[in-house]
Amino acid sequence: MSEPRVNGLHVHEHGPPPLLEARAVTVRFGGLTAVDAVDASFGAGELVGIIGPNGAGKTTFFNAISGVTPPTSGRLIADGRDLTRKGPHRYAAHGIARTFQTPRVFADMPVRSNIEFGLKFAGRRPRRYVFWGEEKSVPWALRTPESILTLIGLSAQAGLPAAAVTPSQQRLLEVGMALATRPRMLLLDEVAAGLTESEVEDMARLIRRMRDELDLTVVWIEHAVTTLLRHVERVIVLHQGRKIADATPADVVRNPEVIEAYLGDEMIEGEPA
Amino acid sequence: MTDRQFLIRDLLVLFGLTGWALSLPFYGSEFMVSMALTCLMYVTLSSSWALFCGSTRYLSLATSAFFGIGAYTSALALAQLSWLQSIALGAALATAVAVVMGAAVLHLRGTYFAVLTFGMTELIRHAITYFEKSVTGTVGRVLTVVPERDAIYLTMLALAVLALGTSIGLRRTRFGLALMGIGADEQRAQTLGVNTRLIKIAGFAMTAAFAGAVGAAMSVRWTYIDPHTVFNPFIGFQTVLIALIGGAITLWGPLIAAIVFSLLAETLRLKLPHLYMMSLGLLLILSVLYLPGGLASVRTDTARGWWRDTQAWWRERRYEWSGDKERDKRRERERRLV
Numbered sequence: 001m002s003e004p005r006v007n008g009l010h011v012h013e014h015g016p017p018p019l020l021e022a023r024a025v026t027v028r029f030g031g032l033t034a035v036d037a038v039d040a041s042f043g044a045g046e047l048v049g050i051i052g053p054n055g056a057g058k059t060t061f062f063n064a065i066s067g068v069t070p071p072t073s074g075r076l077i078a079d080g081r082d083l084t085r086k087g088p089h090r091y092a093a094h095g096i097a098r099t100f101q102t103p104r105v106f107a108d109m110p111v112r113s114n115i116e117f118g119l120k121f122a123g124r125r126p127r128r129y130v131f132w133g134e135e136k137s138v139p140w141a142l143r144t145p146e147s148i149l150t151l152i153g154l155s156a157q158a159g160l161p162a163a164a165v166t167p168s169q170q171r172l173l174e175v176g177m178a179l180a181t182r183p184r185m186l187l188l189d190e191v192a193a194g195l196t197e198s199e200v201e202d203m204a205r206l207i208r209r210m211r212d213e214l215d216l217t218v219v220w221i222e223h224a225v226t227t228l229l230r231h232v233e234r235v236i237v238l239h240q241g242r243k244i245a246d247a248t249p250a251d252v253v254r255n256p257e258v259i260e261a262y263l264g265d266e267m268i269e270g271e272p273a
Numbered sequence: 274m275t276d277r278q279f280l281i282r283d284l285l286v287l288f289g290l291t292g293w294a295l296s297l298p299f300y301g302s303e304f305m306v307s308m309a310l311t312c313l314m315y316v317t318l319s320s321s322w323a324l325f326c327g328s329t330r331y332l333s334l335a336t337s338a339f340f341g342i343g344a345y346t347s348a349l350a351l352a353q354l355s356w357l358q359s360i361a362l363g364a365a366l367a368t369a370v371a372v373v374m375g376a377a378v379l380h381l382r383g384t385y386f387a388v389l390t391f392g393m394t395e396l397i398r399h400a401i402t403y404f405e406k407s408v409t410g411t412v413g414r415v416l417t418v419v420p421e422r423d424a425i426y427l428t429m430l431a432l433a434v435l436a437l438g439t440s441i442g443l444r445r446t447r448f449g450l451a452l453m454g455i456g457a458d459e460q461r462a463q464t465l466g467v468n469t470r471l472i473k474i475a476g477f478a479m480t481a482a483f484a485g486a487v488g489a490a491m492s493v494r495w496t497y498i499d500p501h502t503v504f505n506p507f508i509g510f511q512t513v514l515i516a517l518i519g520g521a522i523t524l525w526g527p528l529i530a531a532i533v534f535s536l537l538a539e540t541l542r543l544k545l546p547h548l549y550m551m552s553l554g555l556l557l558i559l560s561v562l563y564l565p566g567g568l569a570s571v572r573t574d575t576a577r578g579w580w581r582d583t584q585a586w587w588r589e590r591r592y593e594w595s596g597d598k599e600r601d602k603r604r605e606r607e608r609r610l611v
Contacts, residue, residue: 067464068463068464087469089469091464092463093466104460106454117450117454117462117465118465121466
């Protein structure tokens with residue numbers, strides 16, 4: 001990561017435009033404002049975490065920036081294009097892939113077909129080589145179902161139906177399906193929830209690898225804050241739908257507002273503050 | 274078997290069945306041909322229904338609307354256009370209606386979608402009835418130009434083969450995969466890059482095109498049509514029933530069920546008309562309870578499993594009725610007291 005990063009934000013003023021930019025995104029459900037005018041910008045190759053207490057609007061924000069729930073107001077710009085109110089497939093075509101909090105794999109299909117599904121539709125993105133060849137920007141590890149299965153470590157389960165693998169493997173498969181769309185940006189919604197201590201570490205290592213080796217921008221929501229803070233470079237803290245902090249993990253744990261809203265005493269003791 | 278072997282097997286079966294159906298008019302009686310015609314009609318309707326509704330799990334009851342539109346189109350157009358042209362026109366009109374209808378209601382799921390498609394069918398039926406009564410001043414229409422029997426039969430056969438061929442081919446394309454993804458988890462498919470709205474409308478239109486063509490081809494069989502006959506909601510219901518009994522996601526299920534169904538229809542309707550509807554209902558209940566995959570999912574293992582289940586059930590009953598169960602329970606209780 002050689003490009004200059006000013007606090008992780010506003011990089012695009014000097015360098016290339018951010019992969020995804022949310023401008024004052026608001027999502028309302030009836031009278032409830034789940035996400036309240038959140039600004040965020042994600043540059044190439046960043047590893048960003050989003051934390052917040054229960055009901056802070058993390059998942060709703062995710063749904064908004066992946067096109068699943070169109071925002072009530074605000075704008076979403078991906079790679080310089082306005083994608084506000086466009087369908088999720090348009091986001092996928094612009095290289096924004098996501099996973100869901102509860103694994104939503106195609107249970108009846110084999111694990112391998114689950115990966116193939118994404119690969120088949122990844123071609124929706126306009127290609128430079130129409131008749132032969134591959135997109136130049138696609139990393140080798142994302143070209144075939146086998147290579148993706150190797151990356152996520154599910155090669156042995158390729159033939160099993162997705163319903164038959166363990167929940168933690170389903171979480172990995174969920175990540176693999178997102179990778180199969182050959183994204184440039186990966187939105188992970190609590191991929192480590194319900195995993196054991198060592199599985200969480202494996203997942204974190206996988207996430208770092210995806211960022212480092214595949215040059216993906218990774219945005220990661222997690223409840224296990226300690227793990228998340230150890231691995232990400234920038235943290236966005238949501239509280240009651242509003243963004244209350246956007247800084248490095250070290251700065252965030254010192255932010256009094258964040259401590260009051262979310263982390264509590266236990267965290268300060270746990271981290272060398 | 275590999276995918277390729279499956280494809281070859283399916284194509285061979287289709288080829289064989291087509292040959293058999295082709296030879297039927299040469300040796301079959303008038304009654305047999307007419308029965309085969311009904312059979313082909315339901316094969317086409319339910320296979321094409323299963324194309325879209327089976328894999329996406331959108332339960333459409335609008336088949337009779339498309340059927341009726343096709344029937345009316347050919348009834349009106351046959352005087353000016355040729356036989357094939359009027360069928361194509363019927364299919365095209367049904368497709369156009371399906372695109373509009375699909376754009377309006379395909380964002381709904383489950384019961385809402387089913388009820389709305391049914392409501393729209395009724396709307397179209399009553400609109401045409403009203404139009405005929407107030408503008409044309411008639412109740413129905415008499416078809417004067419009617420092609421000969423063999424032409425109708427061959428057209429229906431071609432449509433059935435086309436529907437089954439599309440069904441064979443479609444499940445191997447990206448479009449078919451997208452339809453399956455929509456059925457499994459629509460939102461997930463969307464986030465994986467499937468333009469679900471477009472795919473759903475295209476699939477629905479495809480189903481409608483077949484139903485419209487079948488309606489256009491079958492209308493001449495009645496020589497007199499009115500909205501009540503050709504927009505009969507039972508055509509839609511029966512299509513759904515056949516597809517469900519046969520297995521909506523399978524390839525040959527609708528065909529098997531359509532054959533069983535038309536045989537039942539023709540034999541029972543003549544002798545015991547009440548028993549016919551009752552047996553249809555019973556068949557549906559049985560297939561939903563014991564054969565969720567439909568008739569096409571029956572394998573030798575399924576039958577063996579039933580046999581084992583029946584035996585286990587019977588063993589349990591003997592244990593109960595012989596008094597052994599009661600005695601074992603009593604002993605258990607006494608042992609606990611000690």
